[in-house]
Amino acid sequence: MKIADFELREDGAAKPLDSAQLRRVDGPRLVAIYLDEYAISRDAVTDQLRERLARFIQQTLDPTDRLVVMKPLDSLLAIQLTDDREAARRSIATFEGRKGEYEARNLYEKNFIAGTPARIEAARAQVSLSALNALANQLGASGTGRKALIVVGEGLARPERRRAENFMPTVDTVLRSANRANVAVYAIDPRDAPAADDPASQALRSLASDTDGDTLVGDLDAGLQRVKAELSAYYLLTYRAPHAEDGTFHDVQVRVKRAGVRLRARKGFWAPSPDDALRAGLLARANEPPKPARPPEPMRHASPLIRPWVGLARGENGKTRVTIVWEPAAQVPGDRDRRIASRVVLTALASDGATLFEGPLLPTGPGVVEDGGSPPMRAVFDAAPGRLRLRMSIQNVAAQILDSDVRDLAVSDFQRDVGIGTPAVLRARNARELRLLGGDAAVPVAAR
Template identity: 35%
Template structure:
């Protein structure tokens, strides 16, 4: 694989791509949230350390039924031929029938998700719909088995997340809302060998050769497998299951499909639909398979460290051919590639203690086995006597002394390297300063279904008052949200702490050139209450809120900042246009794309009308300095910062503003923003 292809694949897998919509919890009414469980069932005791190894073991009798009465003395664990001492032993059993008698809490927040995932009687599943490796037509064949699995086989307490290869880790959300999962499954559409770009990021490589695009897709899908494992591992220990809907990976494209331009099928390809086209050499296949095995090893490593098993589900069923007759691929090449794709699915399952559900037309039987494996198992743990830090694979053998009992357990683990061990043993990084944490907390968007975002700023006014500015922007309705139309205007009422009215009026929507989406009023320092009513086009009330805030007193400090204003720009011309509009309304959004520029406009004040010196720095989410930012002073005394975002990775950042007065006193402001779209 070329360096550029690998680099682009890594870029895609880091979540910088526009994600294909996954399952979102719908807005259907949910039963009242239940308090956390206080029963006597305790979660397994989990020990951790760089040398601590966890192994989940499935024990069955000759009829395939689980054996649940084993004790630690019945097991032996050997690593590299040496007997290991079992330090922890837990039997995990799940009874969906008993769970059905209790009302399970709905998952509304990340706190709900983390609390419920930590319960030992809750099974965790991720369904990865790999549209890059599923043919159109086969996607429709797998929908019904998946829907039956969700409707009929999942237990009431089970948590499930649905994702695609381009789903960012931050968008992997677990839910008990079965309707939302089924709705997302019904939308699944395979795109194997279809290279039409569906977002701006796919357009970057759509005109590469088809073989290069396939390698990129392989990398992206494997990165998605790793991301799903890490997300589940972050929620809890114990066995977790990843249901991977895919037709497997192939390292070499046949000449008939290896178009010079992937997005233009058949163009300048002399072998298109030619059954006599030359076959790939053995050396080419060997090199491609070696690269693919190396990439899959990273998946095994991540899954085993996170105690996650992969269950590949092949939607082809009992497959005979890999390619359609219309594609003109020879029988020998077809057979080789079919075998290679099936082998990749078996390798994923065998190396993570899963099961490959392949070569069967009745997928329901195989998917029922996924639940059986997750319902009854033993969780064993030991501290490796070898304490390896060589980064190599170490074989594990788990045996049982009782006759007639069969065991399934993972075959080994990849040890940490010395660098990994040093990072794991290093003391935790200091917590970010409270001011940084408070600024980042402001990035949390409005609750789902809120029709607007708004921003409130303050600057010195006349006669000791503060000049307050209220700006709002309509948000797009979310999928499943209860509102069906955007807000058209806002009714704002501002009341002082003494109950005196300061402002009351409607603020028209942005796009009205005469008035815009902002309003300003004077307020005395102290408490301020804002009553906000969101109205539709016909005047109906969509939502409302009441907010309390404190108006700053600019007369009591030597140096102070007016509330900084943030603007969005795409080009240098947009920046120049903003500079010519000193009264332009700022944006209320704090999420930007890497194709945009962040423009900050801030004013600092000192006694006697002196303009303080202003400096700026770019910080990461830990509050650590990344770089200094130039501050340009505008004719009106405002400091302006123009920050291109193309060089920043997806994540959260802060702009730190510092103003220094003539006496040496300082003031500071932090502006948090997110780069992701």
């Protein structure tokens, strides 16, 4: 279908669509199954139900699809989607209903889910809501496409809220998390005839409907096949919402103009609140990979093996033209240090760490003229006024490092009306060298 085949309204007002794309999954599907043992009776969990769930994970899903099967007593910190089916098979094989049975199975239930049946039911309902919210968030963090959360149970109770439990997830919390993460909830109630007026059953069916999922009734194998099909291909409609981050629910109605097409879509969305935007920004910054630590700046050191010269002049675009040359230091009679510099590897860094020049330089001297070969005898580049750091690795003729030279330079601003640059000195030892120094290729000397 094309974009013209769809019609969308938000809060009753027609909205133009930007695109209507048929999305086909080209990677693993993401599926979570929650076996709500607290909300299903023992008689309802039959061998046939376990066999159909096992057949879904073994035969219906592809081997590369990623899956997690969770029960109420499983840790929220251990949720991990994987293509390994062994843990999922074990969970389904040991699936049993415990609705109305309050005997503690472990220390957690003994210490935290105890008391009267009413208090136990409230605690169990809260455990299930926390598990569903965690599964929806984990599915959302694992991919961007459509995901499925299959809930096997007879309903979803709404526990009474106590003052100390205001931070705990609710049914609305699960709904928001699922819609924000593009997770469709599919409900499986294995009872033959669920009560139509049961609040818990209505809450689970509404959660499935409001997340663009469905309640699977009748042939369970066919219903689970449909879950896979809806994860494999779907239409993604995009449009621009005109409202700001108001944190309220906005009703969305989608209609298709073609006859004979069955359409199901989410009923709307919760716009993010300013707190949601702040929280998302903080989480995004917290999850950013750490920036690589910059190596410590080497200490300033003027090497006695070389004599550098730096010339400054007016450059282009408000910058300063920098010229750098060097010569080996003169040998002192009687000095036993026989190290002679043959070249330096220069790195020029701006104040923000940007590299302005990096490469080898040969020494200059009287009558030196560049012939365009490599390496050069001078470094010429433009730098913004401010601090400039020069690092020079001094090497001998065998490219062995003899010493280093690290110094800071203050680059002057030549954009004033009057600016005096650094004079360059050209030196010749005879008439022939003097004639060579008349061109632009002549290299200034470092000695003064």
